[in-house]
Amino acid sequence: MKRRKFTYLLATMCLVAVSISGCLKVQLTDPQAMFTASEDEHVIPFTASFDATLSYNPNGGVVSYLWTFGDGASGTGPVVDHVYQQDGVYEVTLTIFDAEGQTASTSMSIQALNPLPTAEFSYTPRSTMEGELVVSASELITFDGTNSFDDEEVVSYEWNFGDTETAVGPSVQHKYLYPGTYNVVLTVTDNDGDKTTRVEKVCVIGGQPCYADITGDIPWSNE
Ligand SMILES: [Ca+2]
Ligand SMILES: [Ca+2]
Numbered sequence: 001m002k003r004r005k006f007t008y009l010l011a012t013m014c015l016v017a018v019s020i021s022g023c024l025k026v027q028l029t030d031p032q033a034m035f036t037a038s039e040d041e042h043v044i045p046f047t048a049s050f051d052a053t054l055s056y057n058p059n060g061g062v063v064s065y066l067w068t069f070g071d072g073a074s075g076t077g078p079v080v081d082h083v084y085q086q087d088g089v090y091e092v093t094l095t096i097f098d099a100e101g102q103t104a105s106t107s108m109s110i111q112a113l114n115p116l117p118t119a120e121f122s123y124t125p126r127s128t129m130e131g132e133l134v135v136s137a138s139e140l141i142t143f144d145g146t147n148s149f150d151d152e153e154v155v156s157y158e159w160n161f162g163d164t165e166t167a168v169g170p171s172v173q174h175k176y177l178y179p180g181t182y183n184v185v186l187t188v189t190d191n192d193g194d195k196t197t198r199v200e201k202v203c204v205i206g207g208q209p210c211y212a213d214i215t216g217d218i219p220w221s222n223e
Helices: 002-026
Strands: 041-043 046-051 062-068 074-076 079-084 088-098 103-113 122-124 127-129 132-136 140-144 154-160 166-168 171-175 180-190 195-205
Touching (some): 041 046, 046 088, 062 079
Parallel strands (some): 041 103
Antiparallel strands (some): 046 079, 062 074, 088 103, 122 140, 140 171, 180 195
16 A cells, blocks of 8 residues: 555656656747748749748847748848749748857748740731631731740740641741631740640632732622
């Protein structure tokens, strides 16, 4: 009975000791690095603002903030701005320092997105008939996509003329054999492999060739 009481007392003492040391251990001594970003995904170029004022140090203030933006640039201070000029995925790292030289770090990924290319094209010769742009069957039409553009470079131009025929190149020629309305599709690809498509209806009429400078007074339009 006495022995049991002693065991109980010993266990209680151990528990108390563990709680005391546990309490001492729980006391935070390390600084904690934290930050927020105004943008974590955006089309370039863009400015991202980073705010580390949530960071704290239990033993006094944070004395300095060091940032690396993942693209070779760095900065200091609790709040910083950085401009991303090139697309890619960047790792932003914040390191904070306290007065005793202790440090803490944290990181975040920033996605800087590639701007998509823009597809534009025109075609000649063409005429206006009853307010509609038309081209003639059996006439050689030039499709020109050179007004397409990108923030860097358009590297390919693919054409689908809507009559099962296709072509490749910035400026191409095509002849429609039969009258009708065709969807011409130009797909441009930029140097990052991103694509944009433009679709335009082309109205093909039978009869003789007509030219872009003839508007409204072509013989068969007055019938
Ligand atoms: Ca790019
Ligand atoms: Ca681009």
